[in-house]
Amino acid sequence: MLTKELERAGLPTSHICALTPVAQMVGSNRIIPASSVLHPVGDPNRDPAAEKAFRRGIVEEAIRHLQDQSNG
Amino acid sequence: MDERNLQSNREFKTHRSPVLSDSDNSMLNGVRIHGKEEDKMVGKPLRVVHYLNQFFGGIGGEDKAHAEPQMKMGPIGPGKAVQGAFGDQGKVVATIICGDNYFAERIEDATTEVMNLIKSQQPDVVIAGPAFDAGRYGIACGAVCKRAQSQLGIPAVTGMFVENPGVDLFRKDVYIIETENSARRMSDVISKMVNIACRLVAKEKIGKPSLEGYFARGYLRNEVSDRIGAERVVSMLLAKLRGEPFQSEVPPPKYDRVKPASGLKDLHAATIALVTDGGLVPKGNPDRIQAREATRFGSYSFKDTDGLNPDDYEVNHVGYSPVFVLQDPHRLVPVDVMLDLEKEGIIGKLHKKFYSTAGAVCVVENIRKMGQAIAKELKEEGVSGVILTST
Numbered sequence: 001m002l003t004k005e006l007e008r009a010g011l012p013t014s015h016i017c018a019l020t021p022v023a024q025m026v027g028s029n030r031i032i033p034a035s036s037v038l039h040p041v042g043d044p045n046r047d048p049a050a051e052k053a054f055r056r057g058i059v060e061e062a063i064r065h066l067q068d069q070s071n072g
Numbered sequence: 073m074d075e076r077n078l079q080s081n082r083e084f085k086t087h088r089s090p091v092l093s094d095s096d097n098s099m100l101n102g103v104r105i106h107g108k109e110e111d112k113m114v115g116k117p118l119r120v121v122h123y124l125n126q127f128f129g130g131i132g133g134e135d136k137a138h139a140e141p142q143m144k145m146g147p148i149g150p151g152k153a154v155q156g157a158f159g160d161q162g163k164v165v166a167t168i169i170c171g172d173n174y175f176a177e178r179i180e181d182a183t184t185e186v187m188n189l190i191k192s193q194q195p196d197v198v199i200a201g202p203a204f205d206a207g208r209y210g211i212a213c214g215a216v217c218k219r220a221q222s223q224l225g226i227p228a229v230t231g232m233f234v235e236n237p238g239v240d241l242f243r244k245d246v247y248i249i250e251t252e253n254s255a256r257r258m259s260d261v262i263s264k265m266v267n268i269a270c271r272l273v274a275k276e277k278i279g280k281p282s283l284e285g286y287f288a289r290g291y292l293r294n295e296v297s298d299r300i301g302a303e304r305v306v307s308m309l310l311a312k313l314r315g316e317p318f319q320s321e322v323p324p325p326k327y328d329r330v331k332p333a334s335g336l337k338d339l340h341a342a343t344i345a346l347v348t349d350g351g352l353v354p355k356g357n358p359d360r361i362q363a364r365e366a367t368r369f370g371s372y373s374f375k376d377t378d379g380l381n382p383d384d385y386e387v388n389h390v391g392y393s394p395v396f397v398l399q400d401p402h403r404l405v406p407v408d409v410m411l412d413l414e415k416e417g418i419i420g421k422l423h424k425k426f427y428s429t430a431g432a433v434c435v436v437e438n439i440r441k442m443g444q445a446i447a448k449e450l451k452e453e454g455v456s457g458v459i460l461t462s463t
Contacts, residue, residue: 001434001436001439001440001443002347002349002429002431002439002442002443002446002460003443003458003460004328004330004443005439005440005442005443005444005446005447006333006347006443006446006447006450006458006460007330007331007332007333008330008333008447009333009444009447009448009451010333010334010451011333011447011450011451011455011456011457011458012332012333012334012335012336012456012457012458013333013347013457013458013459013460014457014458014459014460015460015462016459016460016461016462017460017461017462017463018462018463019462023462025327026327027327027328027329027330029330029332030332034461034462034463037392037463038392038393038395038396038397038463039396039397039403039404040350040403040404040461040462040463041402041403041404041406041409041461042396042397042400042402042403042404044396044399044403052402052408052409055402055403055406055408055409056409056412056413058406059406059409059410059413059459060413062459063339063344063413063418063419063457063459066335066336066339066342066344066457066459067335067336067337067339068332068335069334069335069337
């Protein structure tokens with residue numbers, strides 16, 4: 001719901017979330033699957049450096065979606 | 073004789089309120105009163121005031137839509153059907169007539185002016201319209217009814233067509249009988265309106281919207297069923313699978329779709345902000361954001377050197393276990409990675425505040441308002457794109 005109001009105001013918004021079917025149902029436009037409900041952009045099973053690299057991968061994908069012009 | 077017996081006899085001799093006919097036809101039958109002769113609630117007829125627009129009030133058409141509120145004694149036009157529906161139980165003592173444009177152009181003030189006239193008659197009940205599909209009239213009827221209820225504490229009932237804007241504006245506050253989009257079935261509609269009004273005066277329970285013919289007001293009421301929930305839902309499912317009609321007990325919400333905003337054309341010039349609904353807040357939750365059904369959000373600055381220090385934050389959110397996020401808040405709000413991207417020149421700027429609320433068991437309307445408020449602030453601060461992280 002937050003993402004829709006932000007988009008409505010003209011701010012492209014990438015939604016990193018664990019429950020992607022909910023985001024689809026509610027209507028977020030740019031959905032990126034999160035790592036987990038408990039750590040959307042993290043992974044405690046990895047060592048800190050690897051976890052940060054993993055986090056960066058998800059964030060970079062979110063940024064790519066911000067540039068998406070389709071249907072815009 | 074046993075004294076206890078005497079007492080119980082007395083207890084059964086209760087007063088019964090008038091029970092009205094359930095028939096859909098006009099109220100010409102009047103009222104059937106139950107109970108013994110001495111138990112009959114004989115009272116004076118209810119004092120009824122009727123609100124009409126300039127057209128139904130007989131003073132003119134669009135040419136008179138600017139007419140100021142005026143009062144005429146007794147029933148006028150459709151008021152005569154209202155009087156007929158009340159029969160002996162009510163007397164339409166006065167009719168207030170107001171032009172649709174006069175009202176629409178100054179809704180609050182016009183409502184007050186109309187209320188002053190209504191008040192002077194000391195009514196027991198107000199009937200407005202019905203307005204059918206006339207939008208300005210529907211808004212006036214809804215406004216008058218709502219104010220009569222809150223200011224005078226008396227029942228007020230109206231009637232409208234489903235597409236009348238007055239329906240969505242006032243259905244939560246006022247009983248609005250559903251009508252067609254023309255005045256063809258005026259007397260049927262008036263019968264239903266008067267029927268509900270009388271029962272409201274007698275403080276009787278009003279049944280389900282679909283049965284009684286009014287627009288659902290948004291209340292969920294518990295009632296006892298002859299079958300347990302599991303049986304009811306399975307039979308609904310079987311009906312659905314067979315392609316048979318079924319009635320959902322709780323209709324699912326409908327979500328609108330929003331056209332995506334234009335994508336960022338130049339990442340190097342963009343300022344990106346982080347927003348979360350994972351409930352990350354500074355220790356002590358200074359803005360007292362609620363952990364569920366949140367109505368508030370906060371914006372929290374961070375230094376571009378450090379990112380988010382776990383000692384400075386806590387999680388306020390009933391919907392997930394915050395253990396991992398408390399160890400490292402970047403697992404929810406990726407400030408560290410975004411700072412790197414900014415330093416490397418891949419993005420123009422990271423906005424040095426993150427926005428936060430708790431997205432647990434939220435009321436859609438509250439989230440909408442928060443989203444609008446956050447968007448406004450972000451735009452004022454020159455943000456061009458957002459990454460929102462949810463648990």
